[in-house]
Amino acid sequence: MERRPIYVALVHYPVLNRHGDLIASAITNLDIHDIARLARTYDLLAYYLVTPLVDQQVLARRLIMHWTDGVGGDINPDRQEALGLLRIADSIDEACKEITLETGSRPLVYATTAREWPASLAWSELRREIGRHYDSILLLFGTAFGLDKSVLRGVDGVLSPIEGKRRYNHLSVRSAVAIALDRLLGGN
């Protein structure tokens, strides 16, 4: 394979709410558009929307169809191209299985968090790792108040908070994905 396959997943379950309870968050139209355009810009293979809620999956599929098959695609072919990267998965594990089928090996899974996490990985380290030609990589981003610890414990690595040394660290997940992809793949 010429180029290392990179995937991103926006996770709506299992995530935390403001009080630290486990929830399934709702999908957001703007997240879908902004992250699809980022995924296309940085040449990712796909952008997974992870939600086990069937009504949310139906909503997402309607939105994708509007922009890929419907009038939206005719009016705005750039959106069509970006939204074409979107895939829906019931769970992180289902996304991993699909990637395994597609690439022939299980992806390395890296999670992001705005909180401190022991032995977290620097962005520059993962950028170097990406430069080597091995397995595919799946990058996880949590919606709401972030990924549940059960996810962080089960992955191959957890990245350091984006601006962890600063006092204020409350970026939208859209901003976090933008900065993350640029740190890993951008600039040159």
Add this chain to the structure above:
Amino acid sequence: MERRPIYVALVHYPVLNRHGDLIASAITNLDIHDIARLARTYDLLAYYLVTPLVDQQVLARRLIMHWTDGVGGDINPDRQEALGLLRIADSIDEACKEITLETGSRPLVYATTAREWPASLAWSELRREIGRHYDSILLLFGTAFGLDKSVLRGVDGVLSPIEGKRRYNHLSVRSAVAIALDRLLGGN
């Protein structure tokens, strides 16, 4: 002054529409929130919303008040802190005048564009320039289909497109601001 003062402006006029006509675009709730949180994270001094449309200014002021003085601020103090950085200006020139009054000298103004522009500045160059302790800097981002050429011609420098070497380059302005601030101020 200890730290170089940096400002960002989201410009709603003069910008272009899809057909290249000069327009004033509408303000967007999500832009305001995402960019305010970015401005706060990267320790900017203020985030200017530039629009000459009075009804849009009124709308923006109501939104700001909800989050800074209203119930929104009580529920979400992080938003309150971010939205507190928002200022409204009739024009880019008015923002420059306010910054001049605040800092004692006229800011260096840099514009961003997704298009090619002769003698554009690399992000690493502006990052080095920021490292030197001189005048304040105002970074301009255009909404809709980007800043009008009259703006690009009048500034101290125009930055290179964020991922200009790639085939697809259609980021949302929210994503562009996130990546720009991280390239200039992030990471360390």
